[in-house]
Amino acid sequence: MKSLSALTVTSRVRRLLGDDNDLAVSSNELMNPQRFDNQVVLDAVNFAGKEYVKFMDSARAKRVYTFNSDGETKIPMDNMLLKDVLITDEAPDEYDPYEFFYLADHMVITYSFTDGSDLDTRTKLVYPTDDVFSDDGANDYLGWARTEYTRLDSSLATDKNVLTWGGDNQGTGVEAVWIDLTKIRALRTSWQNIKIDCRAFWYGLVGTNPVSLDVMLYKGGTVHANGYGFENPTATDSKSLGFTTKAVTLATHDAPTNGERIAVMNYNIGTGYGFVDTEDVTEY
Numbered sequence: 001m002k003s004l005s006a007l008t009v010t011s012r013v014r015r016l017l018g019d020d021n022d023l024a025v026s027s028n029e030l031m032n033p034q035r036f037d038n039q040v041v042l043d044a045v046n047f048a049g050k051e052y053v054k055f056m057d058s059a060r061a062k063r064v065y066t067f068n069s070d071g072e073t074k075i076p077m078d079n080m081l082l083k084d085v086l087i088t089d090e091a092p093d094e095y096d097p098y099e100f101f102y103l104a105d106h107m108v109i110t111y112s113f114t115d116g117s118d119l120d121t122r123t124k125l126v127y128p129t130d131d132v133f134s135d136d137g138a139n140d141y142l143g144w145a146r147t148e149y150t151r152l153d154s155s156l157a158t159d160k161n162v163l164t165w166g167g168d169n170q171g172t173g174v175e176a177v178w179i180d181l182t183k184i185r186a187l188r189t190s191w192q193n194i195k196i197d198c199r200a201f202w203y204g205l206v207g208t209n210p211v212s213l214d215v216m217l218y219k220g221g222t223v224h225a226n227g228y229g230f231e232n233p234t235a236t237d238s239k240s241l242g243f244t245t246k247a248v249t250l251a252t253h254d255a256p257t258n259g260e261r262i263a264v265m266n267y268n269i270g271t272g273y274g275f276v277d278t279e280d281v282t283e284y
Contacts, residue, residue, distance in 0.1 A: 013041050102239045103272030104217035107179040108230045109265065111200055112214065112243075116207025118170045119200055119248070120144045122259045123177040125163060126284035127195035128188075142177055144168045144203065145255035152187045160187065163196075169228040170204065176229040185269055192270050197284055199259035201250040210245035213262050215276060217241070244276055 036044075113119045122141040125132055133154050134140040134147035142150065142165040150163035162184050166176040177196075184191065200211055221235030232238070246262045264282075267274035 013045060099273070099275040100239070100241060101272050102217050102274075103219075104239070105182045105220055106218040106223050106232060106235075107181055107265075107267070108176055108216045108218070108223065108232070109179070109196065109198060110174050110176040110214045110216070110229055111198070111262075112174050112212040113172055113207050113209070115172060115209050116202055116205045117172060118202065118204030119172075119175065119207070119211060120168070120203045120259065121165075121175040121177075122146070122197075122199040122201075123163065123165070124197045124284070125150050125194065126197045126264075127193070128191055141197075141199070141258055143175075152184070162187070164230075166225055166228045166230060172207075173227070174229045178223050178230045180223075181267075181269055193266065193268050195284070196265040196267075198262045198265060200248050200262060201252055201257055201259035202248065203251075203253060206249065206251050210247045211262060212243040212245050213276075214243050215241040215265060241276060244278055246278070 109123060111119065111121045120143055122143045124141040125139065129139055131152060131154075132139040133151050134142075135149060135156075136147065137154070139150065140147045142148065142163060148165045148167075149158075149161045151157070151160040152162055153160035160183075162180050164178045164180075166174075166178070169175050179196065184194070198213055216232075217239045218232045218235040219237040221232040223230050223232045244263050246260070248260050248262070250257070250260045261280070262278070264277045264280040265274070266277055
């Protein structure tokens with residue numbers, strides 16, 4: 001298996017950009033100074049790789065390659081088919097968002113809590129936000145004392161609802177939100193990437209166990225309420241993204257609070273590429 005060093009990768013990319021360093025033979029001086037530093041080029045390579053795999057159903061593997069004392073690292077060529085080829089001179093962090101490819105018709109986000117009481121959830125379509133409305137007009141978080149639906153029409157027409165909250169569970173168990181992806185595609189043909197912010201706080205007794213966030217994706221079928229959750233027994237296929245957990249500590253009776261973020265769901269409704277981001281700190 002042939003390998004390339006990071007130095008070779010950047011050198012070849014620079015040649016494609018016309019940004020390689022040329023030495024004048026007579027003076028041994030640079031004739032064309034570089035316009036981009038090495039980190040910019042490496043970032044561009046990694047970005048291009050991640051964009052490429054959005055359209056390829058390739059296996060996921062993430063590995064950190066570190067530079068040796070000569071500023072080189074070996075990268076197996078077949079890794080260019082994987083979702084992440086990360087070249088860095090820094091220690092790796094532990095963040096590794098769960099990525100997937102699955103073109104779904106419905107998404108159900110379920111918050112599960114096994115102790116404490118009255119977990120109030122907050123779920124919101126935070127991107128895109130053009131012409132997005134809630135019960136009171138403005139786009140808002142779904143949940144207790146806020147809104148029950150997100151719709152893509154300023155009227156109260158229920159056929160424009162695209163996010164639906166399952167109701168206020170004042171005990172223990174679950175709260176959930178159903179996202180109608182088929183309807184979003186039909187009503188917003190130009191949309192591609194969407195972001196769903198998932199948050200929670202305690203109105204009652206604070207639980208000691210982490211809150212679990214489960215995302216289910218469905219092809220076909222009809223979604224309907226089941227208690228405070230949703231199910232789709234007639235789906236032709238489904239995929240669970242597993243559980244993301246977070247210890248929620250915020251306790252308040254303040255209805256305007258948006259709670260503590262558990263994760264942001266990122267999903268491309270055109271390609272089916274998505275990931276659950278637990279490190280997003282953006283204030284949407």
